[in-house]
Amino acid sequence: MQIIDGKAVSKAVKQSVKAECEELKAKGVTPGLAVILVGDDSASQVYVRNKEKACEECGFYSEKYALPASTTQEELNALVDKLNNDDRINGILCQLPLPSHLDDKEVINRIDPIKDVDAFHPVNVGAIMIGDYNFLPCTPAGVMELIHSTGVDVSGKKAVVMGRSNIVGKPMAMLLLHENATVEITHSRTQNLSEITSGADILIAAIGKAKFVKADMVKEGAVVIDVGMDRDENGKLCGDVDFDDVKDKCSYITPVPGGVGPMTISMLMKNTLTAAKLQNGIK
Numbered sequence: 001m002q003i004i005d006g007k008a009v010s011k012a013v014k015q016s017v018k019a020e021c022e023e024l025k026a027k028g029v030t031p032g033l034a035v036i037l038v039g040d041d042s043a044s045q046v047y048v049r050n051k052e053k054a055c056e057e058c059g060f061y062s063e064k065y066a067l068p069a070s071t072t073q074e075e076l077n078a079l080v081d082k083l084n085n086d087d088r089i090n091g092i093l094c095q096l097p098l099p100s101h102l103d104d105k106e107v108i109n110r111i112d113p114i115k116d117v118d119a120f121h122p123v124n125v126g127a128i129m130i131g132d133y134n135f136l137p138c139t140p141a142g143v144m145e146l147i148h149s150t151g152v153d154v155s156g157k158k159a160v161v162m163g164r165s166n167i168v169g170k171p172m173a174m175l176l177l178h179e180n181a182t183v184e185i186t187h188s189r190t191q192n193l194s195e196i197t198s199g200a201d202i203l204i205a206a207i208g209k210a211k212f213v214k215a216d217m218v219k220e221g222a223v224v225i226d227v228g229m230d231r232d233e234n235g236k237l238c239g240d241v242d243f244d245d246v247k248d249k250c251s252y253i254t255p256v257p258g259g260v261g262p263m264t265i266s267m268l269m270k271n272t273l274t275a276a277k278l279q280n281g282i283k
Contacts, residue, residue, distance in 0.1 A: 001248060001251065001252070004149060004225075004252050004253065004259060006260060006263050009266075010262035011266075013267070017269045017273050018057065018058045021058050024282065025059065027282065030060065031272050031273050032062065033051070033092075034062070034086075034091070034093070035062070035063070035064050036065045036076070036092070036094045037064065037067065038067045038069065038071050038102065039067075039068070039069035039071075040069065041097065044096075044097075047095060047265075048064065054266070054269050058269045058273075060269070061088060063089065069099045073101075073102055073103060073106065080094070080111055084112045084115060089115065090115060090275040090276040091117035091268075092111045092112070092116065093117055093268070094108070094111070108120045109122065115279075116135065117268060117271040117272050118268075119135040119136055119137040119271070120137070128171055128175075131174075135271045136171070137168070138267040139206075139260065139264045139267075140174075141175070141263075142260055142263025142264050143175075143263070144175050145263060145266075146259070147202065152202070152252070154179040154180065154181045154202065156180060156181070157181050158200050158201050158202070159204070160184050160185075160203050161173045161176070161183065161184070161204045162186050162187075162197065162205045162207050162213070163204075163207045163208075172206065173185050184196060184200075194217045197213070198217055201222055201223065203217075203218060203219070203223070203224050205224070205227060205241050206227035206240065207228065208228060209228070210228070210230035210238050210239075211230075211240070211241070211242035212242075213240055213241040214242050214246065215245045215248075218250055219249075220249055221250065221251045222249070222250045223251060223253075224241055224246060224254070225253075225254050225259070226241040226243075226253070226254050226255075228240030229257075230256075237256060237257055241256075
């Protein structure tokens with residue numbers, strides 16, 4: 001069993017983004033990212049700080065808008081409109097979840113698709129579906145990088161994605177399909193779950209249930225990617241996979257923390273770089 005080091009893979013992605021950013025700066029273009037944070041969700045604040053730090057590391061220009069929880073939909077929409085029209089900003093990211101009185105769908109739909117570096121806008125989602133896209137959602141794209149880092153060829157493999165969210169599960173299945181895997185998606189209504197998961201050469205867990213995946217659910221020699229970010233009974237950070245139970249059965253596994261997490265932010269940097277190039281007509 002080998003542990004897939006998300007920190008190392010993430011660092012390599014950021015280094016290549018930084019090198020490309022230097023080339024863009026030489027042409028007078030500095031990639032710019034705006035992050036909007038509404039309210040005081042502590043997990044979101046940590047994510048936003050990490051994104052700011054990554055922008056610094058890559059040499060990007062960044063702006064942060066920390067809005068009070070009382071912000072109205074009109075105020076939020078007006079800020080998105082302003083950023084859509086700001087040439088210094090190539091990527092706009094609105095940290096979810098938003099406070100309950102705000103409509104995240106309305107905000108996502110309002111962001112210009114060419115600045116939608118999260119790839120949540122329906123235009124970008126449709127582009128991913130047909131395989132002709134500018135951006136990929138950060139977490140699934142990061143997962144693909146981690147799988148590639150193992151040297152395992154996805155083509156012809158059976159892949160099972162546990163979870164059907166719009167942010168991870170569905171796009172994840174599409175990316176695996178684009179690389180010729182045979183894909184199955186499981187969810188809360190799936191019957192004979194262990195039977196399905198234990199047939200997977202590549203198993204991706206994104207269900208938000210701490211230590212849910214046990215050894216009997218995993219095929220001998222499988223690649224196991226844990227997208228979960230949960231707390232165990234002692235309040236310790238863990239994933240959807242019971243790491244200690246599963247680790248001896250698989251060929252590769254991601255740890256939590258230090259697996260998928262760092263990749264999400266690196267892929268956001270990659271998307272912002274892509275957006276800067278697209279908006280400035282640079283190939």
